[in-house]
Amino acid sequence: MQLFSVNPLQALSSAALFAVGAGAAFVGASRYGLGEIFHLGAGAFPFLLGLLLMALSLVMLVAGFAPPPQPNRRQWLGALAVFCAIAVFGLSLDTLGLVPAVFALVLISRLAEPPFEPAGTFGLAAGLSALAYFVFVFGLRMPLEAFTWP
């Protein structure tokens, strides 16, 4: 039996946290100012947290680790579809309008769980668009338009 083994995922999370901690400690100390011991500056708290995070990331390397189940190909693609759906929604809300944004969100995110079933999906998108328009634009007077394209 080995003394300890380092799983690649464990190494990845440790490395990422170490990098974040080092960055925060460096920026905190060099840019924001540590201040004096009796009057701590804006950088002191991030500096301390950064050092702590670096130390913890090293301890994590030697601590036990039970890797959670990793996504299969379909789940990866599903996650990608959901991320794309949110991104497109955020980018199209002001440029194309509320209705196209909601349709994009529903249609793209529905790709994550095949089969696609066009009728139900378009119905859902239409229903949610109507809900969004009446509740948020009509009711709560959010500064959005149903369609903004010329």
Next chain:
Amino acid sequence: MDFLSNVTLGLQVAASPENLLFCFLGVLLGTLVGTLPGIGALAGVSLLLPVTFYVEPTTALVMLAGIYYGVTYGGSTAAILLNLPGSSAAAVTCLDGYPMAQQGRAGVALFMTTIASFVGGTFAIILLMVFTPVLARVGLSFGPAEYASLVVLGLIAASTISSGSPVRGIAMVVLGLLIGTVGSDFETGRLRFTFGYLEVAEGISFVAIAMGLFGVSEVLNNIGVANRTTTVSKDEYSWRKLYPNREDWRASWGPMWRGSVLGSAFGILPGTGASIASFIAYAFEKRWSRDPDRFGKGAIEGVVAPETANNAAAQAAFIPTLSLGIPGDAVMALMLGALIIHGITPGPQVVTNHPELFWGLVMSFWIGNIFLVILHLPLIGVWVRILLVPYKYLYPSMLFFICIGVYSVNNSPFDVLLVLLFGMLGYAMLKLDLPAAPLLLGVVLSPILENNLRRAMLISSGDPMTFVERPISAGFLVAAVLVLLMSLRSFRRNKRLADGLSVEPD
């Protein structure tokens, strides 16, 4: 202070038409979220945070709290009927609830869980009314050093006790504290870690963090999982089949009282919430029973005890949150976040400075619990049918509410992209076994910790020994160290146990 006049004030606030409406909406949505497998209390409360921007802080908390304890009521439905816990606090309810359903006693199980939840909730509300003002008065005497140490204790307890690995939990708290420093420094006004984005000068939108970490990643976690189609027949839930017989009643009183006490105790402690309380109550009841063999085969005590305990814990969790401003779990952190959004600094002064908020909220718990009983007993059939909503329509709707909700807070598409960022972070954390709840606690408590830390250092003229020389502060720190050592020990033991049991060669 005059207890009676406070109660009267609370009743007046809670019974105002607006608060009644939002209390009802809260418990209704909570029941819905709790019933649906695949959305838990955290995701549910996160999703509905934006609604609170349109109402008074008291009304906002009344609704959010209603969602929270509504979830613990509703979670049992899926557990009993489908052997699928709608929320983690209902997981043990499956053990005896599902066998009861198979024996044709689903109606009785659902009826008794409603009564049990009501009893547990009632018990914890009384504790809440008595102890919160007392604790708050103690808290008012704390200086910055005591407060900083108390926050450290709260964070360590919440991140180590129930998480799989204490080190990973604490690392996430620290990451959360760092994320909480983004924006302008409260003293010098200097912008920190904004990377040139003025949108985060006031700090990263807490709603975006919660929705990304808990809403989006909950959707992602359920995608591509086997379909949960089910058939439930409607006529099983007629009133006649619901009503428990005299033996069921007699077997249930004991578990209800013991569940109330255990649940309240675990609800007050940071780091142990409704889920742990329900597990302990079940284990306790099994040990207490003269005939433990019946457990797991449809014993009514095995349903009543955990359901009483998880609802008692859900209400008791408000005691440290409202009296000291120290949230015991991520849902309580969301409540504090909602307070902060409304410009109310959480802490012991809330009870005295905002009596209408505290007493109104507490009184709304009574009303909400009564609403829940009314919602559940005659309408169980409706909730059963809600279980049949297919996930393929549910998750795009969830994403829709997340996106439009977060946009509505600042009318800013930038916040939608922040949700995307935190959704990705949440998903990565899920797959790297890094817990998300401690991160949120860190974000919420970061300004409070930093503020008190810096003030304590200023007062002591730069002597860090102030944290251990002041007795109360030292007590909190010793407790934090003890909690840490204890959780490390139990983690080691569990790991050895797991290593010994595993048959797979490495």
